[in-house]
Amino acid sequence: MKRKPAKRISYKINKNIYGYKINKNISATELRLVGNNIETGIYSLKEALKRASNLGLDLVEINSKTNPPIGRIIDYKKFLYEQKKKTKKYKQEKMRTKEIRLTPQICEHDLLFKRKHAERFLKSKEKVKFTIFFKGRSIIHKEKGKILLLKCASYLEKFGKIEQIPIMEGKKMYIILSPKRLC
Template sequence: MRLKNNQYKKRYKINSEILAKVVRLVGKNLPPKIYPLEQALKKAKDLKLDLVEINPKVTPIVCKAMNYSKFLYNLKKKKKKEKKHLIFTKEMRLTSQTSRHDLYFKIEKAKQILKSNKKVKFSIFFKGRSIRYKYLGKQMLLKCIKRLSQITKVEIPPRMEEKKMFIVLIPNFKK
């Protein structure tokens, strides 16, 4: 956990790390105004806050008087929240030679995964000379789409990348 804080510190300069001579100071109880660095540091210190460099690309650079540790905490919290909303993808691997029974078995397994609100990716990897039979792989993927059409939407239609053909299906449930 300590390393993550250091990553954020590298991104934002605080207090004595700021090298500019003049800064635009903003904050909750402060009107935006241009100050010499020493005066801005003094104002932040009087408010018992840190001076954080927000935008170093403009002239004069923008600094904000804020509680830096609370700012880092909110950044971490925001990242965790973003991770929660991700929908995970499960991959079902096939070959152009997969038998009908095995295909239907994988389709049934995909139904269960889709019902748990996850994406499903069907992929066919072509080994050696089997690359000649791309049309068989495409037919198999289209069969998967057809069998699952009532409960899914196609996010990515059959697509070829190097020696791999795949589709991505997403759940189509009304909550």
């Protein structure tokens, strides 16, 4: 004897992709209405829908977890647009910082090699932090380190701009370059 497959019951609540119920999809009997052109208060669902239709706007259930749920009378498409804009802001990637370490006694060839790396980082829209470590008695030559950092910054002037001037912090000195925005 063959068994019939069980019917699949869909428990999907009629919500949009952001999880907001609108107009007739709201299941609550009472709502706390908030908004710019509405008196804040508790209204029945029928009365809230009536007010929304009189204004030519939509009734949106903002928070269903409170008792009574919070509703707002707004233009729904404009509301969705603002929500998309907010999520897009949060999804933007933070700018990373790449650190390039130098010594005050670095030779010209090594410096050129490091500057080419920095150029590549700036082209790929990443910040670059040049750091000079002073070991032992080399701390006496702070001016030499500052000149070296400014020399690197002037070489990379067409790819990035100085975000922070050379700063001495303990036994290290650093400068931060950020990429120029392309127009």
